[in-house]
Amino acid sequence: MKKKQLTLAILAALVYTGGGYGTAFAGHDENLQSYTIDNIVVEAEQTINQFGDTVTEQSYYRTGGDVKVITREEIEKRHYTDLTEAIKRIPGVTFQNPGYRGGEYGYQFYNNGVLINGDSRVVILIDGRRVDNLTSTRINSNSTSGSKSTGVNLDQMIGIESVDKIEVIKGPGASAYGPDATGGVINIITRKGVVEHKGTLDLSTGSWHKHNYSLTLSGSLDDDPTFHYFGTVTRNMSGDTKYVDGETGQTGTLGGSNWKEDAVNIRLDKDLSDEQSIKLWYNYKAGRDGYPISTPRLKYWNQNDWERIIFGAAVGQLDTNRALKGAVDPDDGIWKPARTLTGDTRNPGYANLYALDGKVYNSFSKFKNNDWELKWTFDKDNGMESFVRLYDQNHRYADRDKYVWGDAERAALVQDYRTRFPAGATQAELKQWIRDHLAPFPGGDPAKVQEWLEKTGGSAKEPTSWHEERNRGFQVQYAKSIGKNDVIASLTYDKAKNYDKWRKNNGTLAESHTARDSVIAYVQDKIHITDNWDLTPALRYSYYSGYHSSTAGDDVQGKGNVNFITPALNTEYLFDDTLSMYFGWAKGFRPLRQGDYTSTDGVFYTPLEDERGDSWTLGVRKEFSQHTALAVHYDWTHMGNAIATLPIWNDADGEYQSTAVNAKEDKKSFNITFDHAFDKHFSMSASYTHMQDKWMAKPGWVLDPNWGYQGGSDVNTQINRLRPQNHYALNLSYEKGKIYTGMLMNWYTGCSYTAFTDSQFLVLDWNFNYSFTPDLTGYITVNNLTNEAYQTSYNAWNGVGSSSMPGRSLMVGARYTF
Structure with a gap:
């Protein structure tokens, strides 16, 4: 009751602060009054095109679609500390992380897996370039466990201070980025140096001994204003996270969830002319994160x-x-x-054993990224870039699991x-x-715990084995506007390697590696049929070489060689100045990973096959006035050949046994977003998201009827219980004079007690800014304001409530511009 009263009081206060009605614009994205593209300040009228799409440096790839853009201004006003914190406010986006920073190497469910409208086939990009590694075992080495994640931990890729904008594209609206992005795309656009010299210092501290420090410098040379520089150095750290247990209502501490991460990002740009430029980008990020695996019950x-x-x-x-x-x-x-x-x-209560990992032995994971990119843009035509890009990614991952x-x-x-x-x-x-x-009870006598620790060799030491992932490649793109046709053609060649390295007892270094090459070709023609109608057919050719391993036998060596062509078609139509519609279709294809070939044709001696299917997207936008807008979005993905982990009858063992098999999948999602500006100070964005999956086994498999399957082939009942059925979000912001404040409300309903501790969760995040001077802003952020006990994911092995999210945390900080 107290939580409900507090929520109502906050809402009433925000509504009451509204002033006189002004000339606010009801955009589909927050803080779209202005932002910067290539050192040009873009005003509100130009941030969206005639169809209502938000315009960015790379928006020319897409035609319509459900797209949300998080701007630099929003990042600074809301004080997001990482990419997950920023993206979680997007309707339809969920994360498979149990609320702490680190994660055990090689297991998706213990890492920061991202889903868009319930689909884990999500591609992560930095400046339009894919950052996943084809040979990675970072999230999951194969599909035999049903994992289809891209294999990228968002928060380990780049620091939030280096981010200018984040594009979240749902569904197949950006086919340029790959046929396996049936869920969507997250494109991180990096910051470029401005014309004038500018620096920022941002310091904050708060709950759980959490501290954030960042220093940013940006500008151009005095004697050469065409040479721009941007650089930032950040450090983020935290002690052990607290959480609220959903079964008991008690507050617990997640032992071993402390972390410390450092990042350095440098970007140099040289404008050769209005159409030509050179960009050199370097990114370093490293961290040591505990991995307690699961919150104790x-x-x-x-x-x-x-x-x-x-x-x-x-x-x-x-x-x-x-x-x-x-x-x-x-x-x-x-x-x-x-x-x-x-x-x-x-x-x-089995999950409580993981406390030995985190709380007692201080097991941990480590990562270190060194990435660079050199890009020469040799032409620009109608906002489209023609360029040559060279890139190199070096990612190192290690862990030490003592228990x-x-x-x-x-x-x-x-x-x-x-x-x-x-x-x-x-x-x-x-x-x-x-x-x-x-081992003694970790929450019991500290002396006995310490005695056991010393008896068994002490805390986890530095790793003696690790993985190194390397990507090297180049991309060539040519774009030309010919009459009513905007044509883009690109070619990407990527060499991916995954090295396993370890130190032998004699101190020598040993290694093995797996390699796979890929060639991706893409051509798109955006046809401006009329001023009100765009039609964009596209064709993509993908080639993946077979896996080459330094240790595999002849039965595995070279497997996986595949090539295919996937078409796509997107269109957008403007009925009048206030009403537009878009439609998209793309052929989906996700090639199998290395582990699918190293196992002996699966548990039931049936070889898994590449995933194939189709994705459709349909949406309508309506602006009732310059202050009020409505958007409705529908996605449907049908995979005629998907990979699912299902409990299937095994005659050999005489029982149902979970295994990965090829199955059919129907995945549907529905989003509706309503934006309204009450006046020039106070605005809101409300949304509703619903997702539904239906899996159907192919002939020959008998599924466990105890899971509620209908007719022995429909796993719909169980699959949809493993996440909230409905997600409502309300994003409120108020800005007047020196004050800016915002409230984000996430309400999850329809949660099954099979997987969650309650049928619904209401989570509030609040921030408040006050500008003491034009250069100095103080701020307060509170996440999980009402200290709600909630979960956004479920792990059957660890039990209900074992993935509890963090409790209430407060941060106080200041941002100084010089």
């Missing part, structure tokens, strides 16, 4: 449950029937061990317990054995 966070959980995971359950009958294994003469209890279903259940250690524990207590132990004997042999 506080209902099981006690001594007795800890002993139950860790005993079940290490030893399992004694098969008393076999023991009483004197049954022994004929091979080795010892008691036959029962199955150990792993996962939340067999061992409720590991090894087979040998587990077998020794089982044998010791079975030998001592063949018929079972008394409660006192059991407790004593656990305390003698297993």
Whole structure:
């Protein structure tokens, strides 16, 4: 009740602050009054074209579509500290992160996977260039676990201070960026030096010992105003995050979630003429992040449950029937061990064991990125660029997971317990054995925890093995306006490698690697049929070489060689000055990854095939006045051959077994956005998003009916329970004189108790700015204002509530311009 009263009070205060009605513009994006493109300040009338599309440096690639642009002005006014924080306000965008910075190497569910309208096939770009690596095992090495993520952690790519704008394109509206972007595209446009010398210093501190520091310098040479420079240095760090447990309502601390990251970004631009320029860009980012894997479930966070959980995971359950009958294994003469209890279903509260990783052993992950790009723009025509681009990406990832259940250690524990207590132990004997042999409760006696830590070798040390991902390539693009035709043709060649490196016991360095090359060709013709109608056919050719590995055998070497052509068609029509419509279709194709070929044709000896399908998008925009606008967007993706992880009957084991197979998929989403400016000071943007999936098994598979499948082939019931059914968002902003304040409300409803601790969550983020002088602004930001207990993702292995998001946090800071 207090949370609801507080929410109403804040809303009332924001509405009350409205003043006289002015000449505000109701755009589809916040802070679109002006921003900079190539050192030219673009005013409100020019930030959108006649169809209502937001214009950016690279918007000429797209025709229509549901596109949101986050501007530099919005980033600074809202004080977003990373890309995730900025993008999460976009309707239809969700993240698969449980609320902390780091993530265990190689597992998508423990990292910052992004979905657009429920689809993880999302392409991440920096200045229009893809940043994923074809051979990456960063998020997931293969599709045999059903992962289709691009494999990029957004917050590790680039610091937010280096970002000028963020384009979020939903659906197939930008086919230029790849046939595998059925979910959409996130394009990060970097900052370019301005004409005058300018610097900013931004310092903030707040909850959980969180500190942010950034210094930015921008300008041009005094004796050569055509030479621009931009540079920034940032450091972000935090202690352990607090969260609210949705099952108990208690506040807990996520041990081991502390992190520290540094970033340096430099961009140099030389304008050779109005049509020609050279750009040199360098980006460095590195960090050390803890990975506690899962938030502890506080209902099981006690001594007795800890002993139950860790005993079940290490030893399992004694098969008393076999023991009483004197049954022994004929091979080795010892008691036959029962199955150990792993996962939340067999061992409720199992996720609490991860506290040993984060809280006790301080396991961690490390990353270091060194990227550069050299781009020569040799012509500009009707806003389109012709250029040659060279690029080089070097990403290094390592982790140190100290707490590991090894087979040998587990077998020794089982044998010791079975030998001592063949018929079972008394409660006192059991407790004593656990305390003698297993890790103590991390929330219990600190002295015992420290004693165990020292006994088992201490905290995690520096990694002795790591992965290095390298991308090198070039891109050539030629664009020309010919009458009513804007034609773009491009060719990209990319060499991707993934190195596994490790130090042997003798100190020497060993390595193996996997390599794959790709050639991508693209041609597009945007036909301006009339002033009110654009039609854009496009064709894309993609070639992927087979995987080449330094260690794989002949049965794997070279597999994966594939080439294909994918067409696309987009159109946009303006009925009058206030009403426009767009439609898009694209053929989708996602090639399999390396791991799909290294496994023996899947669990059921059926080879997985490349994903193929079609994506459609349809939308309407209506401006009722210069203050009020409405946008409706619908996406439909039909994959005739998708990859899904489904529980299928396995005759060999006599049970249902989850495995990745090729299936059919129908994915539909609906977005509606309403923008309104109450006056020249106070504006709002409200949105609603709904997503629905339907998976259908191909002939021959029998699916588990206990999951609610209809007719043995429809997994719709279970899939849609694993996320909120509805997402409502309300974004309010008020600006007058020296004051700017904003409130973002995210309301998730239709949450199934199968996956979430409540049927709905209301999350509020608030910020307040005050300009003491034209050069000095103080600010306060509060995330999760009402300290809501909520989750945005679910992991069945760890159980309901194990992916709790952070609780309330406050940051106070100042930004000084000089």
